[in-house]
Amino acid sequence: MTTPASAQQHLAHIGVVGMAVMGSNLARNFASKGHTVAIYNRSPEKTRAVMEEFGAEGDFIPAETIEEFVASLERPRKAVIMVQAGPATDAVIAQLVDAMDEGDIIIDGGNSLFTDTIRREREVAATGRHFVGAGISGGEEGALRGPSIMPGGPAESWETLGPLLEDIAAKVDGVPCVTHIGPDGAGHFVKMVHNGIEYADMQVIGEAYHLLRYAAGLEPAQIADIFAEWNKGDLDSYLIEITAEVLRQVDARTGQPFIDVIVDAAGQKGTGRWTVKEALDLGVPTTGIGEAVFARALSSALAQREAAHEAGLPAGEVSTLASLGVDTQAFVEDVRRALYASKLVAYAQGFDEINAGSQEHDWGIKPGDLARIWRGGCIIRAKFLDRITEAYERDPELPSLLLDPYFKGELEKGLVDSWRRVVVVATQLGLPVPVFASSLSYYDSLRADRLPAALIQGQRDFFGAHTYRRVDMEGTFHTTWSGEREELSY
Numbered sequence: 001m002t003t004p005a006s007a008q009q010h011l012a013h014i015g016v017v018g019m020a021v022m023g024s025n026l027a028r029n030f031a032s033k034g035h036t037v038a039i040y041n042r043s044p045e046k047t048r049a050v051m052e053e054f055g056a057e058g059d060f061i062p063a064e065t066i067e068e069f070v071a072s073l074e075r076p077r078k079a080v081i082m083v084q085a086g087p088a089t090d091a092v093i094a095q096l097v098d099a100m101d102e103g104d105i106i107i108d109g110g111n112s113l114f115t116d117t118i119r120r121e122r123e124v125a126a127t128g129r130h131f132v133g134a135g136i137s138g139g140e141e142g143a144l145r146g147p148s149i150m151p152g153g154p155a156e157s158w159e160t161l162g163p164l165l166e167d168i169a170a171k172v173d174g175v176p177c178v179t180h181i182g183p184d185g186a187g188h189f190v191k192m193v194h195n196g197i198e199y200a201d202m203q204v205i206g207e208a209y210h211l212l213r214y215a216a217g218l219e220p221a222q223i224a225d226i227f228a229e230w231n232k233g234d235l236d237s238y239l240i241e242i243t244a245e246v247l248r249q250v251d252a253r254t255g256q257p258f259i260d261v262i263v264d265a266a267g268q269k270g271t272g273r274w275t276v277k278e279a280l281d282l283g284v285p286t287t288g289i290g291e292a293v294f295a296r297a298l299s300s301a302l303a304q305r306e307a308a309h310e311a312g313l314p315a316g317e318v319s320t321l322a323s324l325g326v327d328t329q330a331f332v333e334d335v336r337r338a339l340y341a342s343k344l345v346a347y348a349q350g351f352d353e354i355n356a357g358s359q360e361h362d363w364g365i366k367p368g369d370l371a372r373i374w375r376g377g378c379i380i381r382a383k384f385l386d387r388i389t390e391a392y393e394r395d396p397e398l399p400s401l402l403l404d405p406y407f408k409g410e411l412e413k414g415l416v417d418s419w420r421r422v423v424v425v426a427t428q429l430g431l432p433v434p435v436f437a438s439s440l441s442y443y444d445s446l447r448a449d450r451l452p453a454a455l456i457q458g459q460r461d462f463f464g465a466h467t468y469r470r471v472d473m474e475g476t477f478h479t480t481w482s483g484e485r486e487e488l489s490y
């Protein structure tokens, strides 16, 4: 369908479709690494604007039609789609499939739902073209300066595409933050859970801030200093770093702390929700991510919160930290440790979901690789990820991150006591800590000798003859509750 390119023709190594901020930044990133980049946008004004503003930065080939765009790519052609997830992505894929030839590679760099990616891969593969769903994390800045990239799709596409993606990815200790995740939807699945973990990470930081502010009574600027200090230790991460920046900010209009002029209703675009829905289907308890998603939903239920406020729901016997006999400085350190422990649980659960997804879809994902490529470029980049990488190097089959000797050692170093004290204090003061508290419950459930599930099995057998197993012998049993209460075995 396309014009054969003559050997002399100036061709692009790669092309980017969609010249909104993410797409244009990704194109500029490729160009900054010495690649010739074809660019195209449905509305040509955007392409022209990118050329006007950034054209001098590198070697771009602007195109005003998709055919012109495809003709300007060297073979096998490689085009990254950076448009809205959903129907827009499907529309662009259909245009590219028409204009491309067998062996060409279509890459979806958007935040697509992994089941869409599985479907698209199947449809595109049937035409002889290759399809790669690639999760790209790091926001606008990451796209421009070096994101963390999670490509799925066929292994042979990775051979062609890998070197190009390695060029533009973030580097940590010289190692690029990109690897082939696995077939079809594996990349977008991992990106989805990455975003879910990001929700939990942000929420635990939020809970720590809330306690320092409303339990310890510290001012935002003081809390900024505390976060900046925490950023020098185990919690060293991008999110802690920007938290200090946000808390130090003063609103130019009012002179108030910036944090106090922001409406406390958190938005969401859906990847956190997808992570939890998928966790439910896989039967993996990602309680930290779940509570973080629900916390955002509750924060945004403004009418309901307003009604509750007006109704004056009782808070209980609210006291101050001092009245509880808790020393402020000791409390601050306890909060740091509770944050660390809750974050560890959120990551452990996220990796559990990835392992379960990988098993379900036969993706062969290596969890240690993920920790390695999340060390740079993405929003959850953190020193902590080095520890996770090492944990999976020690034992690639680790049943839970919490059981890794390093993390277990951390928990043994007093983390658990601090965590309990923080949840107790928050509860006494009536301050919400959904992820701190649920993560602690998850931890206690995981380590418990006995769980109340035995009683649930008894109840299920009573009302629905759902049967139960016994601790002392093999088999399945039912007690005839409404009759003689004799035990039948199956």
Ligand code: ATR
Pocket: 018, 019, 020, 021, 022, 041, 042, 043, 046, 082, 083, 084, 085, 087, 088, 089, 091, 092
């Ligand atoms: P942002 O929020 O940064 O603007 P976005 O909304 O995720 O980015 O993506 C917008 C991009 O998707 C634009 O490049 C848009 O093209 P236009 O500039 O022509 O609007 C592109 N896009 C949306 N729907 C599209 C479609 N059906 N076909 C092709 N491109 C489409």
